[in-house]
Amino acid sequence: MYGVPIINRSLTIEVKLTSISAGQIFQFPDNQIIRGQEVTVYGIEAFSQTQVSKTPNSNNVVSASGAAGLVVTFQDNTSTNRVYEIPYYTLLSYLNGGIIREFKPFKCILSKSYVKVLDGTNLTVNEAAFFNLIYKTN
């Protein structure tokens, strides 16, 4: 049974929403822990304010209602959309009985992956989408 993967390594990463206009895209930022490394992602978890109020950079985490207005795309090293515009809400594990969304492992290119605003009604400028990526290095 899937849903609770064995974590090889994981890191949290935040995407600051500097605008909440519908259609706005925000690429994942550079991350010093995995800079210059190829990482193979096999689990993705997202959080809302219910679980963590601030990110490590002191940005407010999006609320559960705000999360409903976001979608997420992850691209692999062949520029293929491996996760295409999946609702952020779907990745909130506490709303899914505690399970984590698992994927067939793919080489994730964060600089080509992004968060997209579909509905900014319940979002506030400078809130952050906050993720935990479960990965292994090659």
Place this chain on the structure above:
Amino acid sequence: MNLTLFPTITNCKTIVVPIYRQDFGSQTFFPYDKELDNSIVKGIRTEYSISPNFGNVPPYSILADLNLTMPLGVTGTMMRIPFAKFFGINLVDDKNNNILQDYPICALTQVRLNQPTTYIRRFNAKINLQKSFISLLDKTEINAGLAGVDLLYSLFTFYYKPIK
């Protein structure tokens, strides 16, 4: 591949991490544990109060069960929902790899209000507890939600297999 949702428990141990007020803005490291230091950690879960009142932490009914004595003049408090979401946990393995990095500790029990689950975050790593720590992510709460809290007891249950 192990297809079960839970690690097979060979040993488990609950470690109490006292987080003092003066450390709220920085990092609180785990206490050294000789047994865990020589083990492969299979999973972790937090144990804290789901009650709005202090002190009721399953499986412990009262603080005294843990033989915890409050230092004189200190208000000791159990980690609970309104506080847990301010904190993150960092677990580092013996090769300095990040197993968990600023991971919300709420997610270690998947607590929604009054809805704890039994899921355990699973690993298969030799954790270096001395380099692992709890960090306060929401520092604005030092003078808000955490005002008046001098000491916060946080309990983590490690599931592990000793290295022979």
